[in-house]
Each structure stands twice: as C-alpha cells, then as structure tokens.
Ligand SMILES: Nc1ncnc2c1ncn2[C@@H]1O[C@H](COP(=O)(O)OP(=O)(O)O)[C@@H](O)[C@H]1O
C-alpha cells in the first residue's frame with residue numbers, strides 16, 4: 135500500500151520520462167536506449183555534436199517520429215494526451231515555416247493559445263493577456279503588428295519562443311534555441327529560462343555550446359546516438375565525458391576553463 | 399457586339415442582360431462559386447497545393463460521366479472520384495519511390511483519360527464541351543441546386559475550421575504539438591478541394607477550374623500581409639471577375655469560362671504590376687516608409 139502510493143507520487147512528479155527509446159529512420163539507427171527522467175523545475179542541457187540525435191530525441195518526445203522501442207511519458211501521460219492538455223511546448227530547430235505567410239507576430243504568438251481556446255478559436259481576454267505578456271517577456275511587444283516575414287532571424291526565434299511561453303506549458307522542449315541569435319538575445323533567453331525554472335517548469339534545451347550548459351543547466355545529458363552520461367552538470371562535465379561525446383575532439387577546444395566571459 | 403452597340407447607355411449595358419432568366423441565374427451561380435473558390439484558393443496557394451488542385455479537378459471527370467450515366471447527381475460522382483484520386487496519389491507516393499509531383503501528374507491524367515474514354519463510349523446526352531469548358535449560361539435548375547448546396551457546405555466548413563486550417567497551412571508541426579489532429583485537417587482540406595472543384599466546373603469547366611482555385615489567392619497574396627484581409631480580397635476579386643466574365647461573355651458572345659478566367663488573370667496582372675508593397679512597379683516611397 136505504502137509502496138504503491140510512493141510509486142504513484144513519483145510518476146506524477148516526473149515531467150519527462152523516456153525509457154530506453156530507440157529510433158531508426160528506414161533501418162538506420164539514429165538513437166538507441168536513450169533514457170531520461172526530469173522532474174519539475176529544472177533545466178536540462180542536451181549536448182552532442184551534429185548528427186548525434188538531439189533533434190531526433192525531441193521529435194520522439196513529441197511523437198513526431200515513432201520509436202521502434204521504448205516508452206515516453208510527459209507529466210505521467212502518453213504524449214498525445216499530454217499535448218491535448220497543453221502540457222508541452224516545442225520549438226523546433228528550424229521552424230520550417232513559410233516566412234512570407236500573411237500573418238503578424240501577434241497572430242503567431244496567439245497560435246500558442248489555440249489549444250486552450252474553444253472550437254472556433256476566438257481569443258478571450260485571458261488569451262490576449264497571455265500573448266501580450268509573452269511578447270513583453272521576449273521584448274517584441276513593439277513589433278507585434280509586423281508581418282512575421284519582416285523579422286530578423288533572432289527576432290523570429292524570439293517570436294516562436296513567445297508562442298511557447300503563451301502556451302503556458304509545464305514542459306518546454308527547445309531544439310538549439312541559441313543558434314543564430316546575438317549576444318543580447320542570448321542573455322535575454324537564458325535569463326528567461328532561469329525564470330521558467332523558478333516558476334517550476336521543466337526545460338530541455340539542446341545545444342552544442344558548452345558555455346550555456348555551465349551557466350544555467352542544472353542537469354546535462356551527453357548524447358551520441360545514445361545517452362553517454364546523465365546527471366548534475368558539475369559531475370558530468372568531465373574532460374573524459376566530453377571527449378567521448380564529441381568523438382575524440384580535445385575538450386579544451388570546446389570548453390575553456392573559465393566559462394562564458396572568455397567565450398562571449 | 400451588336401447588342402452592345404445598340405444599347406444606349408452604360409446603365410442599360412448592365413441592366414439589359416438581367417432581363418433574361420438565364421443571365422440572372424448565371425450571374426448568381428458564377429459569383430457564388432467564384433466567392434467560394436476564391437476563399438479556398440487562399441489555403442491552396444499558401445499550402446502550395448496548386449498542382450493538387452489541377453489534379454483533383456481533372457480527376458473528377460470520370461465521376462461526372464458515370465454519375466450522369468447512372469442518373470445520379472453529378473456532384474456525388476465527381477466528389478467520389480476527386481477524393482479517390484487524392485487517396486490514390488497518397489497511396490502510390492507512399493508505396494513507391496516515384497516523386498510526388500510525378501505521381502500527381504500521372505494519376506490525374508490517367509483519371510482524365512478514363513473520363514474521355516467513358517464519354518465516347520457511354521454516348522448519353524452528356525455534352526463533353528459543357529464538362530470541359532463549363533456553361534453557366536445554360537445551367538439547369540437541378541445543377542443550380544447542387545451548386546448552391548456544395549457552395550454552402552464548403553463555406554460553412556471553411557468558416558468553422560478557418561483558424562485550424564490556417565495554422566495547418568502555416569505550421570503543421572505546431573498544430574500537432576498542441577494536440578490538433580492534422581491528419582483530419584489534411585483530408586478535410588482535400589475534401590473541400592474536391593467539392594470546390596465540382597462547383598467550379600459548373601462555371602468554368604474542368605480545364606480551367608484550377609484557375610479559380612489559385613488565381614484569386616495569388617492576387618490577394620500580393621495585396622496584403624494579413625490572412626483575414628487576404629480572404630476578403632480573394633473572395634471579392636474572384637466574385638467580381640466571375641460577374642465581369644459573364645457580362646463580357648454575353649456582350650461579345652465569347653466563351654464564358656474563358657472570359658471569367660481571363661478577367662481573373664488580368665486582375666492578377668494588375669496586382670503583379672501595381673500592388674503597393676509587392677508589385678514590381680511599386681513606388682520607391684513605399685520602400686522608404
Ligand atoms: N528524416 C530523416 N531521415 C533519415 N535520417 C535522418 C532524418 N533525420 C535525421 N536523420 C539522421 O539521424 C541522425 C541524427 O540526426 P539529428 O537528430 O538531426 O541530429 P542532431 O540534431 O543532433 O544534429 C543523423 O545521422 C541524421 O542524418
């Protein structure tokens with residue numbers, strides 16, 4: 135009795151659970167035996183070189199690729215159910231959108247609210263408030279009326295981040311959010327992520343820039359087709375682990391002894 | 399031409415044709431079908447489904463012939479073959495390594511050829527020219543009813559699902575990640591395409607119906623950066639060109655479907671040249687502002 139209660143509690147506490155997930159693309163293995171358990175209120179860095187399977191892991195977590203093996207739960211629920219509950223927001227590496235689509239920044243961020251709206255998707259006052267608030271947090275409020283295609287790459291990244299914020303999901307999956315953004319945006323984004331963590335959200339961020347991981351990730355997952363190491367950042371970031379992750383590259387090339395100051 | 403010259407004033411150019419029953423009917427049906435196809439064309443152009451529109455509209459041909467031969471409403475046969483062609487395209491694409499545009503071209507020409515063969519063999523009172531080129535001036539009462547029902551259905555579904563369909567066209571990944579059933583939206587949009595093609599072939603015929611499904615959307619796309627405004631502009635430009643087309647056809651005794659599409663194309667050309675922001679002759683001041 136006591137035991138089963140305890141397990142139940144544990145399941146509910148876990149925001150992301152992936153157990154021995156394998157993904158292959160037409161027989162070519164991209165990811166095998168990848169396991170991960172994340173609680174609420176943490177930032178986890180997903181670190182690996184190009185082609186290590188970071189994006190594939192995200193797609194598996196979102197149910198966009200079907201794992202050939204393994205179990206995935208978000209907030210203790212199957213992925214489609216969690217998605218219908220607006221439990222998870224996903225910002226892909228490439229938005230893969232047509233930038234000349236006739237829609238404004240405001241409307242794009244409003245799309246984050248669709249899942250919480252009624253069938254006709256008519257925004258309520260609280261939806262508008264969520265969008266306004268999200269745009270403020272990414273400092274795009276002045277550009278809200280601009281067509282999405284007129285934004286710069288970094289501004290567009292912020293717009294899609296705002297859409298994820300507006301969704302008010304408890305789990306955020308961000309695939310390489312820092313690529314192609316300037317230092318100021320980078321700072322804004324990392325401060326935001328820390329705020330999210332303090333609000334109790336769980337964030338999984340993929341990156342190949344180790345300075346970010348040192349700066350604000352509580353946990354880190356090193357992957358190269360499978361999880362090589364997983365745990366507290368300070369314990370996992372050893373030269374040996376990093377060498378394995380980056381396929382034999384000397385780690386001091388990738389991570390100087392001092393953190394972001396020397397790199398940025 | 400004779401009637402045009404003998405008419406006294408522009409007002410009578412507009413009003414005289416309205417004294418004929420068939421003209422009132424043709425104008426009403428053409429404007430309605432134009433509006434519906436115009437609205438759908440926004441989704442077709444934004445989703446990049448122009449070729450799909452061409453395919454579906456040609457593929458309905460055997461359906462129309464079979465339906466007439468069996469005495470069924472033509473729209474049912476057309477709808478079945480329209481959706482069937484799309485399903486077949488999806489199936490062949492999935493099961494073979496042939497590229498999608500090749501599969502689309504292959505399937506729709508196959509269906510169209512089947513339609514031509516059936517027309518020549520069944521020898522009913524189907525007028526091939528009416529199917530191929532449309533005949534809004536000669537549209538029958540039952541065809542008017544079918545067209546009204548189809549137009550109403552497409553409009554209602556588009557209005558109910560407009561936000562979801564827009565999101566699906568813009569960012570299907572996000573739609574899925576917030577739990578929206580994108581597979582359903584995909585087939586919904588394809589069904590609407592089949593229905594609109596059936597309605598459109600009444601006015602401009604199978605060969606030109608694809609113009610109704612892309613030109614108004616393309617024109618509106620050049621004129622605005624807002625989706626809702628694009629919808630309104632597409633509906634307006636499409637309905638207005640249908641009305642002008644029917645009038646021109648009456649005055650100058652020219653082929654109706656051709657004249658409707660020609661007017662649409664001319665409106666597109668005007669937008670292409672003079673659109674405030676995206677026209678090729680846009681004034682420099684709009685760049686500076
Ligand atoms: N759609 C796909 N089809 C086939 N192979 C793919 C596909 N997507 C990714 N891959 C392969 O899977 C591996 C992992 O890719 P990915 O997850 O994108 O890596 P990362 O995001 O870490 O750079 C790569 O070898 C890549 O070539």
Ligand SMILES: [Mg+2]
Pocket residue numbers: 188189190227309310
């Ligand atoms: Mg990637």
